[in-house]
Amino acid sequence: MSLWRHLTRGLRALTHREATDAELTDELRHYHELSVASHERRGLAPDDARRAAQLEMGNMTVAREQVRSYGWENGIETLVTDVRYALRRLRANPGFTVVGILTLALGIGAATTIFSVVNPILFESLPYPHAERLVTLADRGSDGSALAPTFGTYVELLARSRSFESLAAADRWQPSLTGTGEPERLVGQRISATYFRTLGVAPNVGRDFTAADDEPSSPRVVILSDRLVRRRFGGDHGIVGRAVRLNDDEYLIIGVMPPRFTDVLAPAADIWAPLRAPLRSAFNNREWGHHYRILGRMRPELGGKMVGDELKALAAMPIREFSRPPWADLRNGVLVQRLQEEVAGDARPALLAIIGAVLLLLAIACVNVTNLLLARAAQRRAELAMRVALGAGRGRLVRQLLTETLVLALLGGAGALAFAEVGVRTLIALSPPGLPRADAITIDGPVFVFALVASAAVGLLVGVVPALGSARGLGEGLQGGTRRATGTRSAVRGALVVAEVALALVLLVSAGLLMRSLERLFAVAPGFDASQLLTMQVIDPGRAYRSDTARRQFYERALDAARHVPGVTAAAFTSQLPLSDDLDGYGYEVASTPSVKAGEDGAALRYVVTPGYFTAMRIPLRRGRLLEPSDAEAMPEAVVISESFARRKFGTKNPIGERVRFGPEAGSDRPWDLIVGVVADVKQQSLASTTSDAFYVALGHWSWVDNVQSLVVRTSGDPAALAPAIKRAVWSVDANQPIQRVMTMDGLIALSASQRRFALVIIESFALAALVLAAVGIYGVLSGSVTERMREIGVRSALGATRRSILTLIVRQGLTLVLLGIVIGVGGALGATRALVSLMFDVSRLDPVTYLGVGALLVGVSLLACWLPAWRAARVDPVITLRAE
Amino acid sequence: MSEQNTDVIQGTMDMLILKTLSLQPMHGFGIARRVEQISRGVFKVNPGSLLVALQRLERAGWLDSEWRQTENARRAKFYRLTRAGKKQLEIETADWTRRAAAIARLLEAEA
Numbered sequence A: 001m002s003l004w005r006h007l008t009r010g011l012r013a014l015t016h017r018e019a020t021d022a023e024l025t026d027e028l029r030h031y032h033e034l035s036v037a038s039h040e041r042r043g044l045a046p047d048d049a050r051r052a053a054q055l056e057m058g059n060m061t062v063a064r065e066q067v068r069s070y071g072w073e074n075g076i077e078t079l080v081t082d083v084r085y086a087l088r089r090l091r092a093n094p095g096f097t098v099v100g101i102l103t104l105a106l107g108i109g110a111a112t113t114i115f116s117v118v119n120p121i122l123f124e125s126l127p128y129p130h131a132e133r134l135v136t137l138a139d140r141g142s143d144g145s146a147l148a149p150t151f152g153t154y155v156e157l158l159a160r161s162r163s164f165e166s167l168a169a170a171d172r173w174q175p176s177l178t179g180t181g182e183p184e185r186l187v188g189q190r191i192s193a194t195y196f197r198t199l200g201v202a203p204n205v206g207r208d209f210t211a212a213d214d215e216p217s218s219p220r221v222v223i224l225s226d227r228l229v230r231r232r233f234g235g236d237h238g239i240v241g242r243a244v245r246l247n248d249d250e251y252l253i254i255g256v257m258p259p260r261f262t263d264v265l266a267p268a269a270d271i272w273a274p275l276r277a278p279l280r281s282a283f284n285n286r287e288w289g290h291h292y293r294i295l296g297r298m299r300p301e302l303g304g305k306m307v308g309d310e311l312k313a314l315a316a317m318p319i320r321e322f323s324r325p326p327w328a329d330l331r332n333g334v335l336v337q338r339l340q341e342e343v344a345g346d347a348r349p350a351l352l353a354i355i356g357a358v359l360l361l362l363a364i365a366c367v368n369v370t371n372l373l374l375a376r377a378a379q380r381r382a383e384l385a386m387r388v389a390l391g392a393g394r395g396r397l398v399r400q401l402l403t404e405t406l407v408l409a410l411l412g413g414a415g416a417l418a419f420a421e422v423g424v425r426t427l428i429a430l431s432p433p434g435l436p437r438a439d440a441i442t443i444d445g446p447v448f449v450f451a452l453v454a455s456a457a458v459g460l461l462v463g464v465v466p467a468l469g470s471a472r473g474l475g476e477g478l479q480g481g482t483r484r485a486t487g488t489r490s491a492v493r494g495a496l497v498v499a500e501v502a503l504a505l506v507l508l509v510s511a512g513l514l515m516r517s518l519e520r521l522f523a524v525a526p527g528f529d530a531s532q533l534l535t536m537q538v539i540d541p542g543r544a545y546r547s548d549t550a551r552r553q554f555y556e557r558a559l560d561a562a563r564h565v566p567g568v569t570a571a572a573f574t575s576q577l578p579l580s581d582d583l584d585g586y587g588y589e590v591a592s593t594p595s596v597k598a599g600e601d602g603a604a605l606r607y608v609v610t611p612g613y614f615t616a617m618r619i620p621l622r623r624g625r626l627l628e629p630s631d632a633e634a635m636p637e638a639v640v641i642s643e644s645f646a647r648r649k650f651g652t653k654n655p656i657g658e659r660v661r662f663g664p665e666a667g668s669d670r671p672w673d674l675i676v677g678v679v680a681d682v683k684q685q686s687l688a689s690t691t692s693d694a695f696y697v698a699l700g701h702w703s704w705v706d707n708v709q710s711l712v713v714r715t716s717g718d719p720a721a722l723a724p725a726i727k728r729a730v731w732s733v734d735a736n737q738p739i740q741r742v743m744t745m746d747g748l749i750a751l752s753a754s755q756r757r758f759a760l761v762i763i764e765s766f767a768l769a770a771l772v773l774a775a776v777g778i779y780g781v782l783s784g785s786v787t788e789r790m791r792e793i794g795v796r797s798a799l800g801a802t803r804r805s806i807l808t809l810i811v812r813q814g815l816t817l818v819l820l821g822i823v824i825g826v827g828g829a830l831g832a833t834r835a836l837v838s839l840m841f842d843v844s845r846l847d848p849v850t851y852l853g854v855g856a857l858l859v860g861v862s863l864l865a866c867w868l869p870a871w872r873a874a875r876v877d878p879v880i881t882l883r884a885e
Numbered sequence B: 001m002s003e004q005n006t007d008v009i010q011g012t013m014d015m016l017i018l019k020t021l022s023l024q025p026m027h028g029f030g031i032a033r034r035v036e037q038i039s040r041g042v043f044k045v046n047p048g049s050l051l052v053a054l055q056r057l058e059r060a061g062w063l064d065s066e067w068r069q070t071e072n073a074r075r076a077k078f079y080r081l082t083r084a085g086k087k088q089l090e091i092e093t094a095d096w097t098r099r100a101a102a103i104a105r106l107l108e109a110e111a
Helices: A002-015 A017-041 A046-057 A060-068 A072-092 A094-123 A151-160 A195-199 A226-233 A304-316 A339-344 A347-379 A381-389 A394-430 A445-471 A474-479 A483-523 A548-563 A613-617 A643-650 A720-733 A745-752 A754-788 A790-798 A803-839 A848-874 A878-884 B013-023 B028-038 B047-060 B083-110
Strands: A134-140 A164-173 A176-178 A188-191 A221-224 A243-246 A249-256 A271-274 A292-298 A334-338 A533-539 A568-574 A588-590 A604-609 A621-624 A638-642 A659-662 A673-679 A694-698 A708-715 A739-744 B063-069 B075-081
Touching: A002 A017, A002 A072, A002 B047, A017 A046, A017 A060, A017 B028, A017 B047, A017 B075, A060 B047, A072 A094, A072 A394, A094 A339, A094 A347, A094 A394, A094 A445, A094 A754, A134 A151, A134 A304, A134 A339, A151 A164, A151 A292, A151 A304, A164 A195, A188 A195, A195 A292, A221 A226, A292 A304, A304 A334, A334 A339, A339 A347, A347 A381, A347 A394, A347 A445, A347 A483, A347 A754, A347 A803, A381 A394, A394 A445, A394 A754, A483 A754, A483 A803, A483 A848, A533 A720, A533 A745, A548 A568, A548 A708, A548 A720, A568 A613, A604 A613, A604 A638, A613 A708, A621 A643, A638 A643, A638 A659, A643 A673, A659 A694, A708 A720, A720 A739, A739 A745, A745 A754, A754 A790, A754 A803, A754 A848, A790 A803, A790 A878, A803 A848, B013 B028, B013 B047, B013 B075, B013 B083, B028 B047, B028 B075, B047 B063, B075 B083
Parallel strands: A188 A271, A221 A249, A604 A694, A638 A673
Antiparallel strands: A134 A292, A134 A334, A164 A188, A164 A292, A176 A243, A221 A271, A243 A249, A533 A708, A533 A739, A568 A604, A568 A708, A588 A659, A621 A673, A638 A694, A659 A673, B063 B075
16 A cells, blocks of 8 residues: 555656646645744734744745655656766767777676676586586596596496495497488497486486496497487487487487587587496406596585595405406596586686686776776866855765766676677687587676676776765865865876786786797697698498408508599508597506506507508608508517607617507517607697607507598698598598598697687787777876876976977876886786696796886887877967966 | 754654644644644644655555645645554554653653
């Protein structure tokens, strides 16, 4: 009832302001009339009666204002008036408004963009129920880093650990789809039947895997992603129950995952099949390689620490039932990582650095706007003083100024959203291929709220200082010439410029260090000649080549066909390609050091190659000889090792003739391999990687023939142009072989540094924006100061100061601030760049070249910003200035 | 000579207005004059505060108002107690009596 009345009366007052006012006036007049009348009745003369009534009632206007300010509608009315007035003021001063809005849009927009990208990766919980209980388990390497676990470890933990509601294992799987349309290599995972249940999701059509599906002898079944069903099967969910042909085997489709499902361990996965691995097996097969992922859902009552403790105890206490091979003996324990952190993984340092950078930029934008507002407050002093004199309360004035600032900030916020819209799209386009959860990046609700809160907060923040400053001591404002107040204000503005320069310096130094790192990185020799190299993965999926001999024959014939393509000067196959995402290492044992067991000495990268590989890649020979075609059959098997492997294992001794055994053969009684040559180190994981222990054996000498190999082709012309001809050559041998990842080596190198480049591009653009903002800030302060000192400058030049000396005077004033900012900024940069270390390469955080360069750049740009106001000051005509007084 | 305090005791303005209007509908000046008369000049009512209080009470649903003719043919705004207002007056009166008695007891105990 009363709420209703509040609403309706309030609305009526709002919509019928004049009528309400008239009624109020009438009521008050009536009151007055009656008061006068009552005094007259008591015998006072009319004039005296009126005076008495006046005395009794007080000021009618005050009374009316008192009544008028009652009610909620009144607050709205004031707000509307304030906003309208603020808009008018902003329109009247377009220069200030445009610079202010653009600055804020830039700062808040950049922050919103980064927030959009970072939120799903670092902060938003993963799209699974109780995702905080999901962890991944890995072998802990001797240096504490995570090493992909083996299937044996999964089997043991499954049986022994009591910490998990559910455990699951997964392995990469890239089956070739044939039979419907063109052959395609799909991305998927082979998973234990518990995998989806562990994540807490289920197919929305058909059924999930059961334990029976996971038996080694059970029929082959798959579950598809909604995306794949749409793409390849016309979105028909009736596909469930039908069969598809994968790697030349029939698989029954038993389910389709929901459209919004993402498998964060394999974001590109479209197809899942059971592992069907035997829970008991010897150590010498694929199941014992370090290539699995283990996913666990912790029991709700357990904390991460308790789980870690249990696993630590398990790892330290092997039992006979689960014997462990030397390379997976869990000697260093089991690494438990929250799934969320694991997913953010490598991107984390870059993203944190970017967050830092965007906060700096936002800070600079705020400082700049504060500066603008301060400058404007100085210009508006007279206006404000006049309003105080006319009776405006201090609170009312502050409120008005804050409204103005907030309006500015909200306009900036709107601009920021537009900016972020474009920014997010650009970032997704720029993002490195491995950026996790890229599919979840959008401008959504939380981001919008963030932009709004950020703009309001910035508005209040930058509004408070100038508003308080303006309201203080306005009493004397009308008397003009309050020199002291002007003094403190310009000191505040000077301090802001110093802060701005310091912040910009931190950003510029960060960008500089990253830029130098990238430059250094690309200067690193990869260990081979990357120019004019074309690479592609050739996959042999089919049953037709199931036997190792047949598979080998296919690769050899395909190589022969590729070599005959005109423009090809050399070609070879390798099991793993440098600077791609291939990574494949094996333990080994050396005959001359029998005490060191296989795998105890770490692993070496395995390259199974066709003999022409070294010449095709131009990997220099250091000692002995290269692999030759005759090595493919000869015994003992010949091995070529890398320089760093030779140095590490044999020191200064000549390794040629030493006997070694690798991988599954290590520790067995198979015949020893013979080292015949030493070649230069090659960068495998990235140009920054430091591990280059590697061995090369001829195709046919490994325990199996890999069914995914990379063809490297050296060309005499543009390598990319040759791709179609080479693909045709491979297909001339067998048209059913999928070919993928067709890239030039130069392209691969660029890609391998894409994460650094991503961080660099972002921080670079922020640094540039910061530089511009700082320049605008310096310019604003100096030109404000020149305006204020017009008279002083006039007097100086009247007294004989030359233009040159006045120019120097102003420029010196600006440069003093800049230099102070640089000094403070260097201190900040020394600390802040700590966050960048993981992104840096071969450059010291204290790199003098970067600091000197950035300092020079800042001074140069500042000089430009100082020049204009200084030039204006130098042209001051003393006669005009002094006459104006 | 010290000036006597004629401010209405804080928080009691509403009760005084409701009480006054419980006798008959009245306009603003009438209410003010009645309060002053009955309190024998102890309370003086300022029109600004009175009209604000009237608005508040009206919005709370305790008063209704209407414009009508006075005896000397002038339009004036008259306030009238609603049923909810009557109930409110009872509550406030009871409350006030209870407190006043308590204060009185305290003061006597001191003496």
